[in-house]
Amino acid sequence: MAGTRGYVNRRLHSLLGVVPIGIFLLQHLTVNFFATRGPEAFNAAAHFMESLPYRYVLEIFIIFLPLLFHSIYGVYIAFTAKSNLSNFGYFRNWMFMLQRITGILTLIFVAWHVWETRIAIGFGWAELNYSLMEGILTEPFFFWFYIVGVISTTFHFANGLWSFCVSWGITVSPRSQLVMTYASIVVFVAISYIGVRTLIQFAYGI
Amino acid sequence: MSENKTITFIITRQDHPDESAYDEKFEIPYRENMNVISALMEIRRNPVNADGKTTTPVYWDMGCLEEVCGACSMVINGTPRQSCTALVDQLEQPIRLAPMTTFPVTRDLAVDRSRMFDSLKKVKAWVPIDGTHDLGPGPKMPESKRQWAYELSKCMTCGVCLEACPNVNSKTDFIGPAALSQVRLFNSHPTGAMNKSERLQTIMDAEGLMGCGNAQNCVQSCPKGIPLTTSIAALYRDTAIESFKSFFGSDSRV
Numbered sequence: 376m377a378g379t380r381g382y383v384n385r386r387l388h389s390l391l392g393v394v395p396i397g398i399f400l401l402q403h404l405t406v407n408f409f410a411t412r413g414p415e416a417f418n419a420a421a422h423f424m425e426s427l428p429y430r431y432v433l434e435i436f437i438i439f440l441p442l443l444f445h446s447i448y449g450v451y452i453a454f455t456a457k458s459n460l461s462n463f464g465y466f467r468n469w470m471f472m473l474q475r476i477t478g479i480l481t482l483i484f485v486a487w488h489v490w491e492t493r494i495a496i497g498f499g500w501a502e503l504n505y506s507l508m509e510g511i512l513t514e515p516f517f518f519w520f521y522i523v524g525v526i527s528t529t530f531h532f533a534n535g536l537w538s539f540c541v542s543w544g545i546t547v548s549p550r551s552q553l554v555m556t557y558a559s560i561v562v563f564v565a566i567s568y569i570g571v572r573t574l575i576q577f578a579y580g581i
Numbered sequence: 582m583s584e585n586k587t588i589t590f591i592i593t594r595q596d597h598p599d600e601s602a603y604d605e606k607f608e609i610p611y612r613e614n615m616n617v618i619s620a621l622m623e624i625r626r627n628p629v630n631a632d633g634k635t636t637t638p639v640y641w642d643m644g645c646l647e648e649v650c651g652a653c654s655m656v657i658n659g660t661p662r663q664s665c666t667a668l669v670d671q672l673e674q675p676i677r678l679a680p681m682t683t684f685p686v687t688r689d690l691a692v693d694r695s696r697m698f699d700s701l702k703k704v705k706a707w708v709p710i711d712g713t714h715d716l717g718p719g720p721k722m723p724e725s726k727r728q729w730a731y732e733l734s735k736c737m738t739c740g741v742c743l744e745a746c747p748n749v750n751s752k753t754d755f756i757g758p759a760a761l762s763q764v765r766l767f768n769s770h771p772t773g774a775m776n777k778s779e780r781l782q783t784i785m786d787a788e789g790l791m792g793c794g795n796a797q798n799c800v801q802s803c804p805k806g807i808p809l810t811t812s813i814a815a816l817y818r819d820t821a822i823e824s825f826k827s828f829f830g831s832d833s834r835v
Contacts, residue, residue, distance in 0.1 A: 381787025386824070456794060457750040462659040463798045471747060471796035538795050544818020549811060 388448045389542045391441040392535050399438055400532055404566060407573045414505035421503050446482045453478050474534050477527040484524025505577075512577040525570040533563035586611035588620060588669055589631070592639055593679035594689045602686070606631035606675070607639075617657060617664035617678065618643055621690075641690035648804060651739025655690045656681055661744040663804055664690075681744040697738045700760035704783050708773040720771035733766040733812060735805040742799035742809060748792055755792030756784065758799040762812035768819070781816070781823045790816050 409420035427433060453475040460468060491511065495501040512518050537559040540546040546555045575581065587608045595602040608631045609623045618641075625638040644650035646665045653664045656679040658672060669676070684692035710716065722730070736759055743749045743757040764780045767773035784790045793813050800810040 379786065382785045382789070382791055382820075382824075385787060385791035386821075452794070455750075455752045456747050457752065459745070459747050459798070463745055463747075463796075463801070465796075465798060465801050467795065467797035468747065471794050541795050541814050542817050544814060544821050547811060547814040547818055549808070552810075552814070 384448060386542075388445055388452070389539055391445045392532075393539050395437045396441050396445055397532050397536070400528065401566065404569045404573070408569050410505065410508070410573050410576045414509075417505045421505075425503055442485070446478075446485075449478050450482065470534055470537075474531060474538070477531040477534075480523065480527040481531050484520070484528065487520075488524065508577045509580075512574060518574065518578045521574050522571060525574060526567055529563055529567045529570055533559045533566070536562060588615070589675035590620065590624070591675050591677045592690070593677075594639065595680070595686045596637070596688065598685060598687060605636065605639075611669075615669040617655075617667040617669065617672075617676070618646065618653060620669060620676075621664070621678075639690065640688045642692075649737055651737035654681060654692075654739045654741055654744075655679065656744070661741040661802060663739065663741075666804070681740055683744045683749055684740060692740070694738065694740050697740060697743070697757070697759060700756050701738070701763060703756070704760050704764050704780055705776060706760065706763040706767055708767060708770055709776065710772065722771050726769060729808075730766055730769045733762050733769075733807060736762060736766075736807055737805065739804065741802050741804060745798035745802035747796050747798065748794045753792055754788040756789050758793070758809040758813060761790060761793070761816055762807060762809050765812040765815055765819075777819075778823065781820050784816065785820050785824065790820055 406420050406424055407417070410417040456471070456475055458472050460472060492501070492503070492507065496503050496507075501507050512521060537546075537552075537555050540555050541552065546552045588611050590607045590609065592605055592607065593602050594605050607624050607629075609620055609627075612619070621639055621641055628636050628638040630636045641655065641664065642652045643665065644652040646653075648663045648666045651663065654661060655664050656677075657664060657667045658677050661681055664678070678690060680686045680690050680692050684694050684696065687693050710719075738759060740759075742759050746755070746757060748755045749757050761784060764784055768777045768780055790813065795810070795813075797810050800808060803809055
């Protein structure tokens with residue numbers, strides 16, 4: 376039945392956004408944060424991640440396949456919405472539209488980021504180390520591109536946590552949804568700090 | 582002195598479902614305590630537009646005139662609401678009236694809300710009690726539950742929540758908040774709960790519950806203050822449990 380498939384796709388889209396993609400995002404930002412302890416610490420952490428056993432299996436099933444499904448289906452979801460913010464300027468309606476806009480921004484950013492790092496490293500055009508990111512981020516255009524990309528990713532994740540809790544029936548009452556709104560703001564600020572702090576380290580060495 | 586005061590209306594009109602819409606301006610004499618319907622009645626009494634030309638009377642739909650039937654819903658100054666309770670004194674002028682865009686226009690401000698009634702049929706928004714013999718009295722309902730279920734029963738299928746929803750549009754077949762909330766209402770009824778699983782299964786598709794994007798405009802716009810997003814979240818919980826049951830095989834099925 377096509378109907379059931381649509382239901383399963385939506386459920387899967389919601390689940391994959393948090394597990395494993397959200398968890399990978401947190402891990403990725405955390406490992407990158409080693410950069411604030413200097414190039415050696417970052418290189419050691421990155422080398423540890425690079426040399427994990429059965430790395431390709433982990434990458435394919437924890438990162439690439441979930442990310443592909445979430446992004447392709449997400450583009451479909453984003454483009455079936457019709458913004459009506461001019462007549463309904465409520466907070467949640469703004470979050471609804473921002474979730475779709477940041478989703479598209481994040482997709483553009485992640486596609487470029489994967490191309491420039493993982494794919495370039497895979498083809499041997501680049502080497503995974505501190506100077507790779509330093510080289511990218513000392514260019515002002517790419518620094519700001521990464522700032523926008525990272526913040527839209529963290530927003531999409533934090534606000535996505537809120538809708539995840541609604542979509543799986545965890546927060547049902549208006550009060551629990553409000554508490555989750557505050558919690559998601561805290562998550563957004565915290566992981567945005569981690570991401571932006573790392574970018575500043577690479578770009579300015581401070 | 583109030584005899585000289587006028588009210589300006591800009592009304593989106595459409596002569597026929599297949600023709601394109603156009604705006605027409607009306608100036609009508611002010612009376613105290615007017616609502617949009619009494620202003621429309623004034624236009625119908627004297628169908629002359631602001632240019633002084635005689636035109637066809639503006640057509641609209643209405644029923645109860647006390648905000649319980651939902652028939653007179655239209656978009657008033659950008660907000661979908663019932664025209665019977667839209668008081669002229671509280672509206673900014675010129676007052677813009679337009680039909681709700683979610684539904685096909687039949688003429689001027691009247692729309693065809695059939696899709697909402699079709700949705701109610703689809704989700705079986707009733708308690709089936711018909712049969713060949715007397716089934717006796719049904720089970721009792723706890724008072725605490727009756728109280729919130731009563732709030733859900735206030736839905737008048739007016740269409741305002743569908744009009745406010747960014748996911749109800751020409752690109753999707755999302756069923757909309759009204760019918761979903763009715764699923765929760767009839768599933769909460771002790772006799773209606775006998776068809777709970779069936780109702781949940783009908784909304785478990787991309788056009789059903791999953792069409793919701795949690796923009797929550799519906800709950801902000803509902804004229805009856807129905808907790809639509811609470812209903813939707815409760816259904817998310819129910820369908821999650823329902824899908825786990827079906828995925829791993831239910832003990833309540835053969």
